[in-house]
Amino acid sequence: MGTMPDGTPKNVLVDDGITPDPLLPPTAVDAGVTEAEERNWTPAKIALWAAISLLGAVAWFMLAIVRGETVNAIWFVFAAVCTYLIGYRFYSKVIERYLTKPNDRRATPAEYKADGKDYVRTDRNVLFGHHFAAIAGAGPLVGPIIAAQMGYLPGTIWIILGVVLAGAVQDYLVLFFSMRRGGRSLGQMAREELGVIGGTAALIATLLIMVIIVAILALVVVNALGESPWGVFSVGMTIPIALFMGVYLRYLRPGKVMEVSLIGFVLLMAAIIGGGAVAGTEWGAAFFHLDKVTIAWGLIIYGFIAAILPVWLLLAPRDYLSTFMKIGVIAMLAVAVIVVRPEVNVPAFSEFASRDNGPVLSGSLFPFLFVTIACGALSGFHALIASGTTPKLIEKERQTRFIGYGGMLMESFVAIMALVAAISIDRGLYFAMNAPAALTGGTVETAAQWVNSLGLAGVNISPDFLAQTAKDVGEESIISRTGGAPTLAVGLAHIMQQFIGGTAMMAFWYHFAIMFEALFILTAVDAGTRVARFMLQDSIGNFVPKFKEHSWRPGAWLCTAIMVAAWGAVLLMGVTDPLGGINTLFPLFGIANQLLAAIALSVCMAIAAKRGSFKYLWIVALPLAFAAVVTITASFYKIFSPVPAVGYFANNAAFTKALADGKTSFGTAKTQLAMEAVVRNTMIQGWLSVIFVVLSIIVIITAILASVKAFRNATRGLPNPNHEDPAVASRVFAPAGVIPTPSERELMAEWNKLPADQRFEKAGQH
Numbered sequence: 001m002g003t004m005p006d007g008t009p010k011n012v013l014v015d016d017g018i019t020p021d022p023l024l025p026p027t028a029v030d031a032g033v034t035e036a037e038e039r040n041w042t043p044a045k046i047a048l049w050a051a052i053s054l055l056g057a058v059a060w061f062m063l064a065i066v067r068g069e070t071v072n073a074i075w076f077v078f079a080a081v082c083t084y085l086i087g088y089r090f091y092s093k094v095i096e097r098y099l100t101k102p103n104d105r106r107a108t109p110a111e112y113k114a115d116g117k118d119y120v121r122t123d124r125n126v127l128f129g130h131h132f133a134a135i136a137g138a139g140p141l142v143g144p145i146i147a148a149q150m151g152y153l154p155g156t157i158w159i160i161l162g163v164v165l166a167g168a169v170q171d172y173l174v175l176f177f178s179m180r181r182g183g184r185s186l187g188q189m190a191r192e193e194l195g196v197i198g199g200t201a202a203l204i205a206t207l208l209i210m211v212i213i214v215a216i217l218a219l220v221v222v223n224a225l226g227e228s229p230w231g232v233f234s235v236g237m238t239i240p241i242a243l244f245m246g247v248y249l250r251y252l253r254p255g256k257v258m259e260v261s262l263i264g265f266v267l268l269m270a271a272i273i274g275g276g277a278v279a280g281t282e283w284g285a286a287f288f289h290l291d292k293v294t295i296a297w298g299l300i301i302y303g304f305i306a307a308i309l310p311v312w313l314l315l316a317p318r319d320y321l322s323t324f325m326k327i328g329v330i331a332m333l334a335v336a337v338i339v340v341r342p343e344v345n346v347p348a349f350s351e352f353a354s355r356d357n358g359p360v361l362s363g364s365l366f367p368f369l370f371v372t373i374a375c376g377a378l379s380g381f382h383a384l385i386a387s388g389t390t391p392k393l394i395e396k397e398r399q400t401r402f403i404g405y406g407g408m409l410m411e412s413f414v415a416i417m418a419l420v421a422a423i424s425i426d427r428g429l430y431f432a433m434n435a436p437a438a439l440t441g442g443t444v445e446t447a448a449q450w451v452n453s454l455g456l457a458g459v460n461i462s463p464d465f466l467a468q469t470a471k472d473v474g475e476e477s478i479i480s481r482t483g484g485a486p487t488l489a490v491g492l493a494h495i496m497q498q499f500i501g502g503t504a505m506m507a508f509w510y511h512f513a514i515m516f517e518a519l520f521i522l523t524a525v526d527a528g529t530r531v532a533r534f535m536l537q538d539s540i541g542n543f544v545p546k547f548k549e550h551s552w553r554p555g556a557w558l559c560t561a562i563m564v565a566a567w568g569a570v571l572l573m574g575v576t577d578p579l580g581g582i583n584t585l586f587p588l589f590g591i592a593n594q595l596l597a598a599i600a601l602s603v604c605m606a607i608a609a610k611r612g613s614f615k616y617l618w619i620v621a622l623p624l625a626f627a628a629v630v631t632i633t634a635s636f637y638k639i640f641s642p643v644p645a646v647g648y649f650a651n652n653a654a655f656t657k658a659l660a661d662g663k664t665s666f667g668t669a670k671t672q673l674a675m676e677a678v679v680r681n682t683m684i685q686g687w688l689s690v691i692f693v694v695l696s697i698i699v700i701i702t703a704i705l706a707s708v709k710a711f712r713n714a715t716r717g718l719p720n721p722n723h724e725d726p727a728v729a730s731r732v733f734a735p736a737g738v739i740p741t742p743s744e745r746e747l748m749a750e751w752n753k754l755p756a757d758q759r760f761e762k763a764g765q766h
Helices: 031-038 043-064 074-100 124-135 139-150 152-180 186-225 229-252 257-279 282-287 292-308 315-340 365-372 381-386 399-424 427-434 444-453 463-472 485-499 503-541 553-575 581-610 618-640 648-660 672-715 742-752
Strands: none
Touching: 031 742, 043 074, 043 152, 074 152, 074 315, 074 399, 074 618, 124 315, 124 381, 124 399, 124 503, 139 152, 139 365, 139 399, 139 427, 139 485, 139 581, 152 186, 152 365, 152 381, 152 399, 152 581, 152 618, 186 229, 186 292, 186 381, 186 485, 186 503, 186 553, 186 581, 186 672, 229 257, 229 282, 229 315, 229 503, 257 282, 257 315, 257 503, 292 503, 292 553, 315 399, 315 485, 315 503, 365 581, 365 618, 381 503, 381 581, 399 485, 427 444, 427 463, 427 485, 444 463, 463 503, 485 503, 503 553, 553 581, 553 672, 581 618, 581 672, 618 648, 618 672, 648 672
16 A cells, blocks of 8 residues: 555545445545645745745735835735735635535546536646636726726735635635536526525526626727727637637647647737738728727627537637636736836825715725625626536546636736736826716816816826827727726736837737737627526526527527627617716626625535534635625615715616706716616616615525524434535546646556556546
8 A cells, every 4th residue: 555755554445435446546645645745844845835925924014004105016916926825725725624525536527427518527727727718707807997996905905815715715615516516507506505585586696697797798898999990900800710710629620729729829919910000091990990889789799699609619719819818918917017116106095995976986995896896806707607617627526626716816816917007007097098088078188187187196197198198009099998998908008018119019018908808808708698598598498498408599599689688788778878887887797796706605605504514614604794795785875875976776866857857968968868868777777786685685594594404403413405416436537736746646657557448538438
């Protein structure tokens, strides 16, 4: 059998009811061996973690305590990375030991349900990229930029600490519990764990929330590309590039993922450079200069087609492209920040942190910061991915920590880098770009005058500066380019031109960033539409069983059309909103997203309680309680606040009264038609808020009741229901993390000695 260097025996038999194949090597490193390796604290390891802790402490001290006129952007990078490393190494291990308790001797659904289509064992590093590409949408890019209005510190704390204690916890637990249940969806798990009432509430909420989420993702793209010929051409070219990559990978060079990704990257660069040339021509400027409504209709048509095309033709190749681009660009930006060391002159807490009438975001710091910065810290949307495709592809149970917890940490880093980019540009420029045209006036002269009238400390902006900035980035105007994406692009260009190329490269870096963001967001738009279609098919399938057959084309087309029509209507409402669509809709998006997180955490708490993990239930209950308080409080503000800038119904009443008084313009609405649009939009948004908060309360209450019942059963010695799939002995082995441990390498060597016909290969067959 052999022993470890400290005398610990290797591969001790575990009494878990699983009988392994005696002809195969062990399918898991013994738990005692793994624990001994983790507790083997050498002087070098102690010194490394001491250095990480010290650097992180210094970075947090510089951000939170030191109050100079400026703060260096490198401290954001160091605070984030050091905290992520500590959270992953220590806190996620606590969750693994006391809540999930993975067992690599058990087969995952990708092994015991292998079909070569939906259930396929996938290399952990490839799956990490796929999962990250699926969860990383517009949220980590947009939310931090909008919330930067309140200063840099509140957002930084929530993004970094929130992900360690809440967001990554949710993603990890949902992924693990779904995997143990054969890859069942969040809605299916809710019905099993919370009963008919809680499960039905969760199902309705999930469908409605998906509509809001996809609509806001699409709205960000529209705001980034509106009246930008260069951006429209470059982003438009990503569609034929992705289609070419899909055909290349399926028919021309099957399996050559790295090869096709490099080809795609070269074509993307050509599209960006070519976009500048095309936009510079008279015909190009005319043909690709589209208004926002036209782009919105184009996205609606794209969303329908993308959701019904085979996944290999468009969705999968876009994942390949976006994974390389997303992680590569964020890493490049982090290196540039460390080298350039830009100074941030935004205060830790701005003048708008305690006010509810900010020009970019209406509402005070609590609770609106926590629903505005959603995806970078805690995101319910991730629960749909973590209970969707990913649990059907995992090789081994212990890999869920790396993919679920680690993938969310990566997204949080995206959010921090977006925040750094937004706060590194001039504060006056930030407000000129992110306030709606009704406030800025839409011209450089009126925008400069308005920004200077805000009375911000150290801010005095000129029309020439705004005009020159637009010229530098190759755009006609950067005034009121709301939605966060253009601000991130200007911030990235501002930092990168100091790193590579100088001012002459700013236009390239700006449109490179727009392309980068579009890849982020379009992936989520078409993937979100596809997931929403599956959810609607399953729901209708409860009454008409034929709809549950996802391959049935009439059902797929009908459900896709319904979901696209729903989010398309919300998108058009946002595009034509006189109040500035993103400014009024993003709080609703944040509330809906955090509601979904509360639903996911409620399901996880009920499952953990039924597994008997009462002593460590606080790991789930803590983020659930915070998400519940934030979501319900924010909803109540949006429903009951008498301040028109905050409350939907208060705004509705103000505009209704103005119309009744015969006014033809009111506030930011300059025409009677615009006033009527505000009345209609605020009524819809208000009632959606009511529905969301009622559903969230129902789900949370049923989860608490289920957990209490589980505790009572445990104290009385009664069994709790277990909805996990029966355990099946695994016949494969794979390491748990990026780098195999010494014992994992030793076991891999044993498996590699087997004849090829005895290995259970990834094709899903013996």
